[in-house]
Amino acid sequence: MFRKEIKVLDCTVRDGGLMNNWQFTDDFVKDVYNACVASGVDYMEIGYKSSEKAFSRDEVGAWKFCEEKDLRRIVGDNNTSLKLAAMADIGRIEPEDILPAEDSLLDMIRVAAYVHQTDKAIWLAEHCLDKGYEVTINLMAVSTVIERDLEEALIDLSKSRVPTIYLVDSFGSMYCEQIEDLVDKYQKFMPGKTLGVHMHNNMQLAFSNTITGIIKGCNMLDSTFLGIGRGAGNCPTEVLLSFLKNPKFKIKPILKVIQEHLIPMQKDIDWGYFMPYMITGALNQHPRSALKWMAGDKKDNYVAFYEQMTDKNDL
Amino acid sequence: MFRKEIKVLDCTVRDGGLMNNWQFTDDFVKDVYNACVASGVDYMEIGYKSSEKAFSRDEVGAWKFCEEKDLRRIVGDNNTSLKLAAMADIGRIEPEDILPAEDSLLDMIRVAAYVHQTDKAIWLAEHCLDKGYEVTINLMAVSTVIERDLEEALIDLSKSRVPTIYLVDSFGSMYCEQIEDLVDKYQKFMPGKTLGVHMHNNMQLAFSNTITGIIKGCNMLDSTFLGIGRGAGNCPTEVLLSFLKNPKFKIKPILKVIQEHLIPMQKDIDWGYFMPYMITGALNQHPRSALKWMAGDKKDNYVAFYEQMTDKNDL
Numbered sequence: 001m002f003r004k005e006i007k008v009l010d011c012t013v014r015d016g017g018l019m020n021n022w023q024f025t026d027d028f029v030k031d032v033y034n035a036c037v038a039s040g041v042d043y044m045e046i047g048y049k050s051s052e053k054a055f056s057r058d059e060v061g062a063w064k065f066c067e068e069k070d071l072r073r074i075v076g077d078n079n080t081s082l083k084l085a086a087m088a089d090i091g092r093i094e095p096e097d098i099l100p101a102e103d104s105l106l107d108m109i110r111v112a113a114y115v116h117q118t119d120k121a122i123w124l125a126e127h128c129l130d131k132g133y134e135v136t137i138n139l140m141a142v143s144t145v146i147e148r149d150l151e152e153a154l155i156d157l158s159k160s161r162v163p164t165i166y167l168v169d170s171f172g173s174m175y176c177e178q179i180e181d182l183v184d185k186y187q188k189f190m191p192g193k194t195l196g197v198h199m200h201n202n203m204q205l206a207f208s209n210t211i212t213g214i215i216k217g218c219n220m221l222d223s224t225f226l227g228i229g230r231g232a233g234n235c236p237t238e239v240l241l242s243f244l245k246n247p248k249f250k251i252k253p254i255l256k257v258i259q260e261h262l263i264p265m266q267k268d269i270d271w272g273y274f275m276p277y278m279i280t281g282a283l284n285q286h287p288r289s290a291l292k293w294m295a296g297d298k299k300d301n302y303v304a305f306y307e308q309m310t311d312k313n314d315l
Numbered sequence: 316m317f318r319k320e321i322k323v324l325d326c327t328v329r330d331g332g333l334m335n336n337w338q339f340t341d342d343f344v345k346d347v348y349n350a351c352v353a354s355g356v357d358y359m360e361i362g363y364k365s366s367e368k369a370f371s372r373d374e375v376g377a378w379k380f381c382e383e384k385d386l387r388r389i390v391g392d393n394n395t396s397l398k399l400a401a402m403a404d405i406g407r408i409e410p411e412d413i414l415p416a417e418d419s420l421l422d423m424i425r426v427a428a429y430v431h432q433t434d435k436a437i438w439l440a441e442h443c444l445d446k447g448y449e450v451t452i453n454l455m456a457v458s459t460v461i462e463r464d465l466e467e468a469l470i471d472l473s474k475s476r477v478p479t480i481y482l483v484d485s486f487g488s489m490y491c492e493q494i495e496d497l498v499d500k501y502q503k504f505m506p507g508k509t510l511g512v513h514m515h516n517n518m519q520l521a522f523s524n525t526i527t528g529i530i531k532g533c534n535m536l537d538s539t540f541l542g543i544g545r546g547a548g549n550c551p552t553e554v555l556l557s558f559l560k561n562p563k564f565k566i567k568p569i570l571k572v573i574q575e576h577l578i579p580m581q582k583d584i585d586w587g588y589f590m591p592y593m594i595t596g597a598l599n600q601h602p603r604s605a606l607k608w609m610a611g612d613k614k615d616n617y618v619a620f621y622e623q624m625t626d627k628n629d630l
Contacts, residue, residue, distance in 0.1 A: 175526055175558070176491065203554050204516070208523030211490055227588075238590070239518050242597035243490070255590055255617040263615055273542075273588075275553070275570055282557040300578055302570040 001211075002245040005219040009043035009196075010036050010237050013063050014087055015222075015229035019269045022047060022061035029063070029074050031257050032225065037080045038253035039241060043108060045085040045222075046071065054092040071105040083107035083134070088124065090117045095124065101132030108134040110166075115145045118153040122160040129161055136220065138166035138198060142182065143173045143284050154189035164194040164220055169209060172202025172232050172281035176212045183216040196220030199235050201227055202281025204273055206235040211243065225254055226262040228269070231287035232277035270294050275302035279309055316526075317560040320534040324358035324511075325351050325552050328378050329402055330537075330544035334584045337362060337376035344378070344389050346572050347540065352395045353568035354556060358423060360400040360537075361386065369407040386420040398422035398449070403439065405432045410439065416447030423449040425481075430460045433468040437475045444476055451535065453481035453513060457497065458488045458599050469504035479509040479535055484524060487517025487547050487596035491527045498531040511535030514550050516542055517596025519588055521550040526558065540569055541577040543584070546602035547592035585609050590617040594624055 047063030113121035197213035362378030428436035512528035
């Protein structure tokens with residue numbers, strides 16, 4: 001599959017950090033950065049832009065804030081073709097925390113919002129556009145939004161100046177036909193916008209749903225090394241790049257980081273295809289109950305989790 | 316997704332046994348059997364029918380042979396709605412090793428064959444039909460077969476009395492558009508045959524390719540508990556059943572076996588999404604080189620495996 005407009009955004013550090021409060025070593029973040037550069041990845045999302053008022057430094061690492069001094073420690077002047085992105089959550093960032101783009105190593109701000117926050121998301125996204133950034137809005141948890149509310153949000157987004165909108169399968173609950181229908185809807189209501197896909201792997205469908213997005217014309221593709229990310233994790237970058245036929249993509253640099261960092265990390269962080277995440281995905285539920293279960297002392301008791309989630313009804 | 320013609324065939328013991336020479340405890344096989352019955356699975360493939368001349372009992376367990384006394388020890392008279400299947404490989408079975416169906420606990424024989432063995436497969440399959448079994452032919456490794464040879468095989472199969480033919484992604488190298496094209500071809504060349512899908516998970520596409528098969532009209536679906544199987548393994552039964560909307564399917568009995576048996580088994584058997592299996596899948600290669608690598612002392616050196624497979628060219 002080759003289409004020159006396709007861009008790959010690796011969010012290993014940003015999404016993976018949801019599992020360890022961004023307590024990554026500098027070595028890890030540097031190795032991910034260097035591998036992204038060497039493998040031809042287009043964007044690296046290195047963390048969140050967040051307000052210091054919203055989170056404590058005692059609990060979360062540097063990549064929850066993405067201050068310039070921290071970025072510079074990893075990427076220097078970033079004299080590479082790799083662009084750097086950070087995510088901003090509505091309500092967890094003050095507009096004044098965002099520097100003018102010319103004063104920042106960041107190239108892109110991605111605004112994450114629920115459908116009911118669309119107006120605020122557009123305001124913040126256009127604020128970032130005006131500061132000189134590339135900007136996207138990532139509309140989360142659409143699998144539980146009623147049709148009319150979603151369409152209203154899409155109409156508002158279509159009128160905004162924001163060029164790129166993401167279809168996000170927050171709960172990892174969707175399969176190909178649902179992706180097809182939603183991309184059709186996004187294209188119908190937002191003609192001319194670039195579309196992106198951010199898929200979760202609860203039912204082992206993150207990569208295939210990303211492929212469906214590609215086939216339907218989505219050009220911004222999110223992925224992470226070995227699929228690391230919240231809960232079941234994401235579309236794996238290494239398999240996505242091996243599928244895309246653009247010769248600029250190489251997987252060897254990523255394999256090196258996987259064997260040196262991600263495999264050892266699996267001993268401490270339970271991301272991937274675990275039954276609690278599969279169950280919340282199949283039930284179209286937020287993964288928070290599965291995350292809580294996996295952090296408890298009965299994490300391998302899948303039957304008990306299933307009974308809790310279904311109230312003893314059958315799935 | 317509900318279609319009353321859909322049948323699920325669980326091949327946990329048969330395909331999983333490729334990873335441990337079928338050295339399963341009776342407890343495990345019984346628990347899989349009981350879970351298949353309780354979860355509404357239609358067929359359980361419990362092993363291979365093989366000739367004692369082809370394999371040594373010192374190396375392989377009972378489920379490489381599926382003798383009646385071994386079957387009976389697990390399933391008694393099998394007074395359930397679950398049907399039992401065994402696979403027969405061309406060249407590794409003598410026709411006289413197959414009892415008349417009325418004298419066997421097996422209900423179905425699945426003949427596995429490469430395209431160049433189609434004539435032999437039809438002969439053996441019709442021999443089993445004449446002995447009273449349900450029969451399928453599973454045409455393997457079609458991702459490396461040239462168009463003309465495949466079409467010739469399909470024409471021969473279409474003329475046979477064998478009612479069910481499987482599309483098998485032996486190398487885990489295919490994605491949805493290839494599955495769609497092949498199912499179209501199978502339907503065009505073999506009108507009236509029931510089609511099945513047996514997918515491998517090298518690129519995390521086994522479940523999604525099975526869904527594509529369902530959408531295209533395939534009605535026999537192979538899967539295994541927690542995806543256990545050779546190399547990267549298979550479509551997981553638990554996620555397949557949670558997707559199919561037939562109320563007869565329950566996943567709780569399978570979750571119990573996963574937590575009691577499959578999770579502990581992961582300590583000894585490396586099936587699933589490991590980089591060597593991903594690489595052979597992406598390269599459309601037989602997994603044997605990956606299996607050999609994973610059995611060696613450098614199994615986590617993915618870069619070295621990648622270099623060996625690509626002769627230092629890039630993927």
